Structure formats: structure tokens, C-alpha cells
Amino acid sequence: MSSHSAPTFKNPMVRWIDSRLPVFSYMHAEYGTFPMPKNLNYFWNFGALAMVVLVVMILTGIMLAMQYTAHIDYAFDSVERIMRDVNYGWLLRYVHMNGASMFFIVVYIHMFRGMYYGSYKQPRELLWLLGVVILVLMMGTAFMGYVLPWGQMSFWGATVITNLFSAIPIVGDSIVVWLWGGFSVDNPTLNRFFALHYLLPFVILGVVILHVIALHVTKSNNPDGIDVRGPQDTVPFHPYFTAKDSVGLGVFLMVFAFFVFFAPNYMGHPDNYIPADPLVTPAHIVPEWYFLGFYAILRSFTDDWWFFAWFMSWIMDAKLAGVLAMFGAIVVLALLPWLDTSKVRSCRYRPIQKWVIILFAVNFVVLSWVGGQAAEEPYVSIAQWSTLLYFFLLLVVVPVVGWIERPRPLPSSISEPVLKAGGGGMAGATAAKMEKS
Amino acid sequence: MADATQPGDGDEPKTERRDFLNYLAVATGAVGAGAFLWPVIHSMNPSRDVLALASTEVDLTPIEVGQAVTITWRGKPVFIRHRTEAEIADAQSVDVADLPDPQTDDERVQQAPWLVMVGICTHLGCVPLGQKPNDPKGEYGGWFCPCHGSHYDTSGRIRKGPAPLNLPVPGYEFTSDTSILIG
Numbered sequence: 239m240s241s242h243s244a245p246t247f248k249n250p251m252v253r254w255i256d257s258r259l260p261v262f263s264y265m266h267a268e269y270g271t272f273p274m275p276k277n278l279n280y281f282w283n284f285g286a287l288a289m290v291v292l293v294v295m296i297l298t299g300i301m302l303a304m305q306y307t308a309h310i311d312y313a314f315d316s317v318e319r320i321m322r323d324v325n326y327g328w329l330l331r332y333v334h335m336n337g338a339s340m341f342f343i344v345v346y347i348h349m350f351r352g353m354y355y356g357s358y359k360q361p362r363e364l365l366w367l368l369g370v371v372i373l374v375l376m377m378g379t380a381f382m383g384y385v386l387p388w389g390q391m392s393f394w395g396a397t398v399i400t401n402l403f404s405a406i407p408i409v410g411d412s413i414v415v416w417l418w419g420g421f422s423v424d425n426p427t428l429n430r431f432f433a434l435h436y437l438l439p440f441v442i443l444g445v446v447i448l449h450v451i452a453l454h455v456t457k458s459n460n461p462d463g464i465d466v467r468g469p470q471d472t473v474p475f476h477p478y479f480t481a482k483d484s485v486g487l488g489v490f491l492m493v494f495a496f497f498v499f500f501a502p503n504y505m506g507h508p509d510n511y512i513p514a515d516p517l518v519t520p521a522h523i524v525p526e527w528y529f530l531g532f533y534a535i536l537r538s539f540t541d542d543w544w545f546f547a548w549f550m551s552w553i554m555d556a557k558l559a560g561v562l563a564m565f566g567a568i569v570v571l572a573l574l575p576w577l578d579t580s581k582v583r584s585c586r587y588r589p590i591q592k593w594v595i596i597l598f599a600v601n602f603v604v605l606s607w608v609g610g611q612a613a614e615e616p617y618v619s620i621a622q623w624s625t626l627l628y629f630f631l632l633l634v635v636v637p638v639v640g641w642i643e644r645p646r647p648l649p650s651s652i653s654e655p656v657l658k659a660g661g662g663g664m665a666g667a668t669a670a671k672m673e674k675s
Numbered sequence: 676m677a678d679a680t681q682p683g684d685g686d687e688p689k690t691e692r693r694d695f696l697n698y699l700a701v702a703t704g705a706v707g708a709g710a711f712l713w714p715v716i717h718s719m720n721p722s723r724d725v726l727a728l729a730s731t732e733v734d735l736t737p738i739e740v741g742q743a744v745t746i747t748w749r750g751k752p753v754f755i756r757h758r759t760e761a762e763i764a765d766a767q768s769v770d771v772a773d774l775p776d777p778q779t780d781d782e783r784v785q786q787a788p789w790l791v792m793v794g795i796c797t798h799l800g801c802v803p804l805g806q807k808p809n810d811p812k813g814e815y816g817g818w819f820c821p822c823h824g825s826h827y828d829t830s831g832r833i834r835k836g837p838a839p840l841n842l843p844v845p846g847y848e849f850t851s852d853t854s855i856l857i858g
Contacts (some may be wrong), residue, residue: 401799420750
């Protein structure tokens with residue numbers, strides 16, 4: 239993919255292998271001399287961080303699977319055994335549990351980076367689409383993983399989410415029975431969720447590899463959103479970004495470790511330490527925090543909501559509308575490269591779009607907040623208005639802003655603003671100096 | 676293959692035969708793969724031991740007027756409420772046309788005091804509250820689903836909230852005056 243010529247290796251063994259299977263040349267081209275825009279900021283750490291979390295999750299997950307029993311009578315106890323009796327079982331489980339949350343934090347920031355700097359735009363549309371596929375796979379994997387400890391939230395979360403499919407007309411109920419392998423969430427359900435929870439991370443890994451291959455074809459976007467003009471605009475991946483990613487990784491691991499060692503259950507729900515009981519629904523079912531935004535969209539659709547009553551009630555019931563809206567929230571994200579009509583990528587040079595994207599992010603935080611509240615006023619109304627805003631921003635505001643907005647003049651090259659800034663910015667000065675040396 | 680579109684050519688019959696063999700091979704492969712796909716999909720449906728579910732018999736004698744019990748049938752909770760006169764009157768006085776899922780109370784019970792239904796919210800499958808004396812019973816004195824705020828009346832009909840349908844009534848019969856057989 240990179241046009242750099244293959245290096246000559248001194249070690250004869252390396253040379254022997256490389257001439258038969260060019261793994262060393264490949265690594266050298268893709269992670270050694272690979273040209274990276276020289277103006278990348280710390281937002282560009284999050285792809286590498288997501289890769290690290292994926293590896294951590296697969297590693298701890300395999301270890302946990304060696305100790306876990308996927309049966310409704312033993313699952314809860316086997317998790318408690320991991321916590322109490324297995325050597326470092328508590329550590330593996332807390333890393334895996336909080337790792338899921340970390341994965342979503344990192345990926346949500348990674349997505350925000352892409353939205354703010356227009357990384358999804360031509361020629362990186364497919365890269366963005368693969369990212370959305372990874373997000374969907376992550377959601378499925380995280381959901382099924384949360385079912386495995388077979389606590390109350392596991393059971394009722396599984397019940398609520400699988401029941402979403404019953405909203406599909408005609409075949410919905412048959413699909414739900416098929417998903418369950420029975421007439422309720424039960425042992426067959428737990429077994430297949432375990433099998434799929436083990437499988438899906440490797441599917442994610444496969445799509446991540448495609449995501450990275452696509453990235454190395456189009457190469458990285460940058461905070462100015464303009465194309466690389468030549469070698470003067472780039473620095474090699476190593477040592478510049480191996481070093482920069484390592485700094486970000488260090489900070490990230492400290493945050494991760496804080497949760498693992500000092501607040502391991504902060505992002506969980508205490509009800510999941512009660513064994514599953516099919517006859518008692520917890521007073522307040524909430525999904526994991528990273529699903530709350532989408533959950534808020536789901537439950538916004540009630541029969542008495544004016545928007546539903548005016549526009550949708552004649553064609554479908556509220557439940558189907560909620561389910562379609564929730565999945566639709568991800569579909570519109572996937573369509574973003576075609577909804578954005580502007581030719582300018584980065585929000586640095588888009589005075590209106592900048593606030594649209596920030597408002598979108600704030601609105602998503604609001605949705606996540608109300609999604610965790612009880613289904614009562616004022617939260618229901620807030621969730622409903624936020625749901626409308628979510629779709630309105632992406633489907634209406636983004637295309638219109640692309641037409642009416644007057645972008646600020648783009649710099650003629652990546653190097654230009656770096657050289658001009660020379661001490662003007664606050665933190666920019668040191669960054670510029672580092673990049674020049 | 677390229678000259679298959681040119682009519683009147685001498686080797687036309689040959690390419691047609693070759694196309695036919697191609698289609699035949701692909702179609703046979705597709706049918707074969709499809710025939711294997713179904714067992715794979717169907718293996719995830721309820722197995723025979725799951726399907727071989729006994730029906731459940733319930734003795735109603737210990738349930739006093741105003742009391743409710745929850746029993747398990749096919750892994751699901753079934754609500755049995757011995758309704759009071761006031762609750763029955765409430766349920767019967769509703770104007771059916773106003774309901775999201777119109778059903779008269781008579782269609783939902785076999786004997787007016789005994790309301791039997793599957794206690795699973797028709798929204799997303801939570802178990803509504805209202806069986807225990809101190810549970811919230813919603814705005815219509817029946818059941819209240821805490822998950823997404825659906826209110827059911829004293830006939831188990833949906834009155835308010837996101838659930839689209841009334842709580843379902845399972846097939847059951849009175850085997851005597853004081854016992855029922857569900858399923």
C-alpha cells in the first residue's frame with residue numbers, strides 16, 4: 239500500500255522469512271515509514287486505544303471463559319467463584335467488566351473526532367461505514383456479555399432487548415422464540431449468548447483489520463481536514479506516532495486502572511449482584527450506561543406523544559416506532575457521509591457545523607442521562623425532545639448547513655498554519671516546536 | 676460466453692448448453708446450501724424437551740377475594756387475581772371503543788371473579804407490578820409496569836403507556852369450580 243521501498247534487513251533469518259512471507263516489510267511500511275500528517279492532535283490516539291482495549295478484552299475474556307459455566311443454575315455462582323477463589327479472578331473480571339465501558343468511551347470519542355474533523359467524508363466513507371459496523375458488533379457483544387453473569391439486570395436486560403424483535407410485524411413472535419430457543423429467556427438463551435459472545439469479538443477483530451486496511455489506503459485525516467500535499471506535510475509513523483500513541487495510552491491506562499482498582503462497580507448496577515429471578519422484575523431496569531442514549535430514543539415513543547400520534551400512529555404502533563427509531567439512530571450515523579453536503583472536512587473551517595456537531599454530542603449526553611432516569615416527567619419530555627433533535631440535526635440541519643454555510647478559507651497546506659502559528663497559540667507553541675524538531 | 680449474444684452464430688447451441696450447465700450447477704449448489712441452512716437455523720428453535728411442557732393445574736380455593744397469586748407456566752409468570760365486586764364493576768364499565776386494544780371484560784374472563792393472564796408486559800416483556808398488596812397498581816387500579824410506565828386496568832387491558840396490547844389471556848379451562856388447568 240505504501241510506495242516506500244522495502245528495507246534491507248541485516249539479520250539473515252529475517253531476510254529469509256521476509257523473502258518468503260513479507261511480514262517484516264509489511265510492518266515496516268505500515269507502521270514504520272507510514273506517512274502521517276504532522277499536525278495530528280491527541281484525538282488521533284483513540285483508534286490505537288480502541289485496538290488496545292479490544293486485545294485486552296479478548297485476552298481477559300478467554301481467561302474468564304476457562305472459569306465460567308454457561309448454565310442458569312451455575313452461571314451466577316461461577317462468576318462469584320471467579321471473584322473469590324480463582325487466582326486474580328477478581329482482577330480479570332473487573333478488567334473485563336470495566337474494559338467494556340472503556341471500549342465504549344474510547345469509541346464514542348473516536349467517533350466524535352471523526353464527526354468534528356470530517357473524517358467520514360470523501361474518500362473515507364467506507365472507512366466510516368466499517369466503523370459503524372464495528373459499533374453495532376460491539377453493541378451486540380457487550381449486550382450478550384452482560385447477560386452471562388445471570389444476575390437480575392442480566393436476565394431482564396436480555397428479556398427487554400430480545401422482546402424488541404417482537405415488534406416486527408407478523409414474524410416478530412416467531413423470531414423472539416427462535417432467539418430464546420424457548421418461551422422465555424432461559425438456559426438455551428444463556429448458552430447461545432455465551433457462544434456468540436465468544437465468537438463476535440473475533441468478527442470485530444476481522445472488521446477492525448478491514449478498517450485499518452481502508453485507513454492505510456486513504457491515510458489519516460487531520461485536524462485541518464485538507465489533503466496531504468507531499469512529504470513536507472508528513473512524518474513517519476515511527477517514532478512520531480508510536481511515541482504519541484504511547485503517551486495517550488499511558489494516560490488512558492491510568493484512567494482504566496482507577497476504575498478497576500478504586501471504583502470497579504461504579505459503572506455497573508448493584509441489582510446484577512442478585513441472582514436472576516424470572517418472576518420479579520427489578521423496580522428500575524436500566525441497560526449499561528453506554529446504551530442509555532439509544533435506550534432513551536427507544537422509550538420516547540409512547541402512544542400519547544404528539545409526534546408519534548401525528549406522524550406515525552396511523553401506520554404502526556408505538557413499540558415498533560420506538561424500535562425502528564433506535565435502530566434508525568445508528569442507520570443515520572452510517573449515512574452521515576452522504577448527509578453532509580459540504581466540501582470542507584474539518585469543523586475548524588466550518589463556523590456553523592462546528593456548533594452543530596458540538597450540540598449533537600451534548601444532546602447525546604442528555605439522551606444518555608434521561609435514559610437512566612425513571613419513565614416519568616420531566617424525563618419523558620426531555621427524552622422526546624432530545625430524540626427529535628438527534629434526528630433533526632443529522633437529517634435536516636447537517637445537509638442544510640452544508641449548503642448555506644460559508645467556510646473560512648482553508649490553509650494552502652498542512653505545514654502552513656503550523657509554521658505561521660509560531661508562538662501565537664497557548665499549547666500550540668510547544669506542540670509546533672516538538673513537531674518541527 | 677462472449678459471443679452468446681450474437682444470434683445465428685454456429686456455436687450458439689454450444690454456449691447455451693454451457694450456460695444451462697452453469698445455471699444448473701449453481702442452482703443445485705444453492706439448493707444444497709439452502710437445505711443445509713435450514714437445519715442450522717431451526718436448531719436454534721425450541722427443542723423437543725422444551726416443547727414437551729406440561730400444562731399447569733392451579734387450585735383456586737386458597738385465593739381470597741381481593742388476593743392475587745403468581746404461578747409459573749412455561750417459564751413465564753401467570754397472574755391469577757380474585758377480583759372484588761368493585762374491580763369487576765370498574766372493568767365492565769369502561770367504554771371499549773376508547774381502549775388502545777379494544778376488548779370487553781367478558782371476552783377476557785371465563786368467570787367474572789377470576790382474571791387469569793400471562794403477567795408479561797406486552798411492551799418489552801417485564802413483569803408488571805400489582806400482584807402484592809403494597810405494589811403500585813397504576814392509574815387504573817390494575818397493574819403498572821415499572822420498566823417503561825405502562826398502566827393496565829383491572830381487566831389487564833392496556834390503558835396508558837408504550838405497551839401496544841392487553842396482557843394476554845392463556846388458554847385455560849375450569850376443571851372444577853375451584854381449579855383451573857392452564858395450557
